[in-house]
Amino acid sequence: MHELYAPIREELSEVERMIRHELRSRHAGVDELVRYGCLLGGKRLRPALLLLAGRAFDRVTRDHLVLAAVVELIHTATLIHDDVLDEASTRRHLATVNVRWDTKSSVLLGDYLFTHAIFLAAQLPSNVPCRVLSRATRIVCEGELRQKSLRGDFTLHEDQYIEIIGAKTAELFACGCELGALFAGAPQASVDRMALYGRNLGVAFQIVDDVLDLNGDEQRVGKSLGTDLEQQKATLPLIHVLQAANAGDRREVLEIARRNGNHRLEALAPFFHRYDAFAYSYAVARRFADEAEQQLDDIPPSSAREALQKLTEFVISRSL
């Protein structure tokens, strides 16, 4: 993937330095925790999108760098709180904060990273970033709350699932792309299309993430997998099986999904296979990725545009 970042490599290194510079505390106990937290991000996909969106419109400013750091900090904050929600123990091959410290530290660290992100955004002269970012994060939280309140509800329909991941994941993708184009001075219609690119890409990304949670290799992905089933979260492969299955299979699948214990994944594997659940999910993800790609139509050719295009491939083919 990292070759896709070539058009913005230097800027991304600068963003990395900014994040490390910001996340310091003069109190040793706090400092250790905060530095650890910033290791847990990973692909730096959201800041890369923001910078590429700017570069696609020929302009990457100092504000872009700040905003790229901001979206990554917000993303990291949500990861750390997610690991509490999912009771996950590994992230990016490292112990999660809730395991290495405890749930309380995770709560506070997530809060700290988020408030710090908003603090950075608020240093910019315009209040548009705070407006766009706080709107997006509010939608992210509402999506997470909705998903939480629907745990154990296996009547969830595919449309509702897409709505939820559109909020909890795709909104931050959309907001990064929007800010990237906006701060490059792109016309409003182009800003809107970049946001739509990000939103569709985010949905495709999350569908694949949910497939990997059921079907991925924990060593390779580097984080706890199988947590969705443990948390009784219905994601696309399971939703598809429940829609497509005959009555007998459906009953059995529901019984397994609601069962206690840790062997649900093995017990469900034959059903995922029988109903082509992973292939089905990848096909849906591909539709969203294609929709994302179409939004790039009127951007003049450049290495940044090409990278944005290739990212619509990457989100489907990625195995981590």
Add this chain to the structure above:
Amino acid sequence: MHELYAPIREELSEVERMIRHELRSRHAGVDELVRYGCLLGGKRLRPALLLLAGRAFDRVTRDHLVLAAVVELIHTATLIHDDVLDEASTRRHLATVNVRWDTKSSVLLGDYLFTHAIFLAAQLPSNVPCRVLSRATRIVCEGELRQKSLRGDFTLHEDQYIEIIGAKTAELFACGCELGALFAGAPQASVDRMALYGRNLGVAFQIVDDVLDLNGDEQRVGKSLGTDLEQQKATLPLIHVLQAANAGDRREVLEIARRNGNHRLEALAPFFHRYDAFAYSYAVARRFADEAEQQLDDIPPSSAREALQKLTEFVISRSL
């Protein structure tokens, strides 16, 4: 206390309506949780301070109302996350979110309220509120992180304790007072003094809160008490005993404080009594309240100024 709110009674009702109006969701499960969350605030002290600070400089605008709702939402978010940190079960005579739902719901609800607060603040034309609020909340989080990392550390000195509560509690008081004066068009020196009023008032308030946690009547206060000792959090009364006690008593107090189980409070009571720990703490709180009061010196007499003055009495004499 509510008679102190007389100069801003109508505005405070409007703020209450705004909060209720904002905290709605079209998703039933989310809506129930969010509405419950907004019942958990209490005295509405922070919005009252913001409005009184405006009124003291003769001007309460629409922006004041929005900002008052914002500080209350931020405060409520911190309460909900605090209840996770303290494993508290009761708040304002109601079950806490972590008890009525679970820790995960508390994490998400706190996040939702906080992001919603920033979203509201970002709707104002100026980006000063986002700047001031995000700076304050970042300091609040750092204070909480620091307190968390010092749990079980009974060598904590009084100065460090004051620094920590100055961050985790007083910063939001200061920020509310600052914004109130600022948006009333007060001169910078007066804005700074109002912030200093808030900061000192907040420290006094938290010292008394910590005394009530050890010495209050749970029925009357309406929230879980004794959580500081359970969480091995050294607050002023205990810090004082450890400073003032002879070597034998000190050893015994440390042994009790570090002991497991729920009878630490009863076992420590004789020592709090012997070393006048509560009276000592109230005297320190009074010093900060007096310091707060002095900041009001150059404000022309008005019912708002009088209310701000009386609040410096109230924070000491309050029993809830």
